Amino acid sequence: MSAVWLEQRERGTLFATKAVVRVLLGVGHAAGRLLLYPICAYFLASSRRARAASRAYLARVLGRPARLADVARHYLTFAQTLHDRLYFLAGRHREFAIEQHGVEALESALAKGKGCVLLGAHLGSFEVLRVIGSLERRLPVNVLLYPDNAASADAIAAELCPELQSRVIPLGRPETMLRARECLERGEIVGVLGDRALGAGRTVRCDFLGAHASFPQGPLLLAAILGAPVVLFFGLYRGGRRYAIHFEPFADALTVGRRDRAAELQPWVARYAARLEHYCRAAPYNWFNFYDFWHA
Numbered sequence: 001m002s003a004v005w006l007e008q009r010e011r012g013t014l015f016a017t018k019a020v021v022r023v024l025l026g027v028g029h030a031a032g033r034l035l036l037y038p039i040c041a042y043f044l045a046s047s048r049r050a051r052a053a054s055r056a057y058l059a060r061v062l063g064r065p066a067r068l069a070d071v072a073r074h075y076l077t078f079a080q081t082l083h084d085r086l087y088f089l090a091g092r093h094r095e096f097a098i099e100q101h102g103v104e105a106l107e108s109a110l111a112k113g114k115g116c117v118l119l120g121a122h123l124g125s126f127e128v129l130r131v132i133g134s135l136e137r138r139l140p141v142n143v144l145l146y147p148d149n150a151a152s153a154d155a156i157a158a159e160l161c162p163e164l165q166s167r168v169i170p171l172g173r174p175e176t177m178l179r180a181r182e183c184l185e186r187g188e189i190v191g192v193l194g195d196r197a198l199g200a201g202r203t204v205r206c207d208f209l210g211a212h213a214s215f216p217q218g219p220l221l222l223a224a225i226l227g228a229p230v231v232l233f234f235g236l237y238r239g240g241r242r243y244a245i246h247f248e249p250f251a252d253a254l255t256v257g258r259r260d261r262a263a264e265l266q267p268w269v270a271r272y273a274a275r276l277e278h279y280c281r282a283a284p285y286n287w288f289n290f291y292d293f294w295h296a
Contacts (some may be wrong), residue, residue: 050290060209077285088131089160102247109229115184117223118191140188206270224254
């Protein structure tokens with residue numbers, strides 16, 4: 001997959017972003033929600049490519065042509081999860097109702113003493129797990145992230161919750177694999193999102209929402225190389241201040257040879273894509289890849 005999503009840089013300066021954050025946290029959650037409408041209207045009007053990508057995805061997941069109102073709802077859902085992320089990072093997660101489903105799958109994987117790779121997607125909110133897991137349940141949740149595409153957001157996250165920022169492992173660095181291995185050897189969680197390729201990273205093609213799309217090999221290859229169990233995670237936004245965290249067992253261990261890794265990973269990636277499709281259909285406005293995913 002080409003690095004289309006990497007080209008979608010943040011819009012606005014760090015100063016302006018910090019100013020918006022201060023306003024949103026200062027006026028309260030309900031008033032902040034109202035401010036999201038003009039912000040979303042601006043981006044809806046000015047982001048032609050993202051708007052077209054949203055419409056294409058929604059047509060697949062909804063099974064009908066997507067209307068402008070559907071695209072607007074998609075944008076608004078994304079904005080609402082980002083808004084809530086500020087509250088999670090500011091330590092105000094107790095203001096939300098958060099359901100947890102299948103948490104025994106995570107506990108069972110961690111009980112093996114090898115740590116755990118938590119495989120998620122750009123679906124709903126990963127932040128809800130980082131905050132609830134790390135701060136409330138004292139679970140060591142480290143996360144692999146590409147650091148340079150959202151520098152302003154990362155700076156604000158570090159300012160609001162520095163203890164979480166220390167658990168970010170930057171992708172694409174020489175030390176990435178070593179740091180992930182060290183976390184797993186300590187019995188910790190390493191979270192990674194499996195629905196975007198990094199630059200020229202190797203990919204696997206499989207069916208997703210009725211057509212072939214490219215998914216990165218990297219997340220599952222990392223789990224195979226490090227010998228860690230894999231658990232799926234999806235944190236769905238359910239409207240208002242409600243979230244539902246879903247865990248599913250995925251693999252006790254992955255064995256991948258050196259000769260034809262793509263072929264050996266194909267059934268695992270296809271299984272991941274099938275579960276991602278299931279949750280996309282359950283919460284269609286929660287998937288936040290605003291580029292042409294099928295033709296990237």
